Amino acid sequence: MERTLTDLLSTDVFRTLGTGGLWELGLILAAATLLIVLLQKSLPWLANRLRGRRRHLLLAMVPLLRLVIIIGAFLLMVPRVIEPSLQNMVAVLGSLGLALGFALKDYASSLVAGIVAVGEAPYRNGDWVEIDGIYGEVRHVGVRALQLVTPDDNLVTIPHQLLWTQPISNANNGNPRLQCIADFHVAPIHDGARVRAVLEDVALTSAYIALNEPIVVIVQEQPWGTRYRVRAYPIDARQQFRFASDLSVRGKAQLLRLGIALASVPALAETAAG
Known part of the structure; x- marks a missing residue:
């Protein structure tokens, strides 16, 4: 007989965390945060000392590597919190996804669009793009949004969600030169x-x-x-x-x-x- 979600949550879904388990979670979170900070500081610093296509390729690696670190940390933390059985994982992650889907629909849409943006690469760090009438250089491609620096030196944050509804004009598309x-x-x-x-x-x-x-x-x-x-x-x-x-x-x-x-x-x- 199948167990209900309430039964799962009240019995053996979550593991009992001792001091060692809490330390492990803290170390994973701290290591992931440190790696992301170092990544976002070191790669742009190194890229700005290069020219041509190598600079753009190095800048384009920043969001991809950050996403890999976040996914890796998540995969390491989940088995330490939840008993790693298929039924438990499906029940908990399904409920979590449903709750987040309703509560953070627009935010989730931007997150999904951010993952699509990493894969399809309609814009990368170092590209000059125009989105919703705003033109500038892509300085940071985050999980939820990207940041442009306009010719007037204004920093503009644009959610990835606009990827679904707005045309994106890319002047150089990963190339060091544009017309x-x-x-x-x-x-x-x-x-x-x-x-x-x-x-x-x-x-x-x-x-x-x-x-x-x-x-x-x-x-x-x-x-x-x-x-x-x-x-x-x-x-x-x-x-x-x-x-x-x-x-x-x-x-x-x-x-x-x-x-x-x-x-x-x-x-x-x-x-x-x-």
């Missing part, structure tokens, strides 16, 4: 081939350019003039804003030096009025 875009708006009357060549030279001579990546200048005709978009890659993703600023400042200066007129506010106003 930067600099826009130039030129008045209608000009030599397009010359402007395009000038902007290609500006990108090619930048101190931040990754020479083994393509440089593309896209030309789009608009009612008010012509828009040129320079697409190129900096050596390191963290240089993206300095690189884009360098392209914009040097490109504008070079166009003005050659007597090429830029699109002006009156031209835009006339277009809107027409």
Whole structure:
């Protein structure tokens, strides 16, 4: 005859913990905490002294190793608290999961999404991503949430739960380089081939350019003039804003030096009025 859950909880599910058992649990918990702290301090410290793909691979290992430590500590602690029989484990863990599922539905959803994020890797430490309109570098992928540092140096915590409902734009996807875009708006009357060549030279001579990546200048005709978009890659993703600023400042200066007129506010106003 099957025992009820009340009978299980009142008889032989939980083991009697003596002083030695409590010490074992405390040591396991302390060791796991210490390993996680050392992991989260040492690997980012080492990664910041590396460059390129090795830095991103090392940073991406942090959440995976932390999850392994947490699961390992849990597996070591459970047999010391519960009599390790199949019936006991099913009854206790099933009841615990059901209670947590109702009480912490959103939190549990973020935890599950965090595990999925570790496996599918839509973002990793060191990636530049945009989630729900927030753009920044992933600095920490936790069990429940990730932390972004925005270009304005704001730390933003985003729950993994948004993985289910929000699109995630990853600019570099584990790569040390990402594409930067600099826009130039030129008045209608000009030599397009010359402007395009000038902007290609500006990108090619930048101190931040990754020479083994393509440089593309896209030309789009608009009612008010012509828009040129320079697409190129900096050596390191963290240089993206300095690189884009360098392209914009040097490109504008070079166009003005050659007597090429830029699109002006009156031209835009006339277009809107027409």
